[in-house]
Amino acid sequence: MLLLDWLYVGVFAVVGLAMAALPLAIVWALAPRFPYPQKRLTYESGVVPFGQAWAQFNVRYYLFSLVFVIFDVEVIYLYPWAIVFQALGKFAFVEMLIFLVILLVGLAYAWRKGALEWA
């Protein structure tokens, strides 16, 4: 049954790609194509683009993604626990309490250090 479930997921991904590509194929057959250099210029509010967009950008984005990775891994641990903690009883709850408190301390540390500030 499990294999059957994932067969559906795989088929959905493939068929979805095909269905999404279908209108693009229709456009390829129907739509006009008159490219010329000015038309294929990058849009920059009407002026000739100044340099490339592939340049350095704010390091803040990187910091947030780092903090995200830590907490996303934590969330992965929470999912299986959420299903079975009723069967495991008080011990499992206390364990998760300790785990979450450690993580909240980590969040407080990141907060204090200014990793969550956008400035």
Add this chain to the structure above:
Amino acid sequence: MTINWPLEVVKAVLAAVIVFTFLAVIGAMLGVLLERKIGGWIQSRLGPKHVGRQGLLQTVADTIKLLQKEHITPHAADVAIFNTAPLIVAVAGLLDWIVIPFAPGLIVRDLNIGVLFFAAMASLTVVGILAGGFASNNKYALLGGLRSASQMISYELPLAAALIAVAMEAGTLSTVSIVEAQARQGWFVIWQFPAFVIFMIAATAEVNRVPFDLPEAESELVAGYFSEYTGMRFALFQLGEYAEMFAMAALATTLFLGGWKGPILPPLVWFFIKMYAIVFFLMWMRWTYPRLRLDQLLNLSWKLLLPAGLVWILITGYRITF
């Protein structure tokens, strides 16, 4: 039990075609029309009115027009990534729907990890958006893509916290079982009200809608990550976005509003009533609130919703254990 594999493949292909068509028609076409009509109503104007009866065929006409539009690929763009990005967004929007139960038995596949699967597929969108924004080699698009990435990863955590709280209450991740659990325990919007609030805020941010529409803020970033996309590729981005929005509304219906359950009317009707009520709520917000600033947006997620979500998980755990 033996499984007839070729038959199952055919069934899966049919299901995929039906769901995709449903999304394109009910989700994107009707959704855009609804949005414009509601926008018109809220702002005391008429909205689309001339194509078809009361403007009903407006988005059909728009789609036919978009099919005839030229695809312009900028010189500076990374062509391969530029072409794939809209496909990723559209497919991610479709995959969410595998685990949505419309009525008893009317679900593509009742995966035993349904809720987790939904969260994973919903976050696939960010890959397409970031790829599109980056490959365009356009400053507005790059900024839109980066903002979108930071926003979606920030709100994924509160969203997951809300989902986990619901999973704890129901003791399962399967969407069908969660609906059944609500039939026994009452709608989770009551017992899990904080989780519902967190879910709605995070879901609005995940689908990049007002007041969290920074990635495509027209007044500052032209059209954000899809500035360079024309014609049908632009339409695919729109399709993915509306599919995602309807999927979030459908998930909120399933997890918090008791899914298909309801008196007198058939289950399917109840499901759509509840789903459209949430869609209406999202559109209402769009035409009511101004946009947040990026720092306000990140503060709300990291300093309020995430700690609140984790504490709520502990409270739920305490209540159920003791």
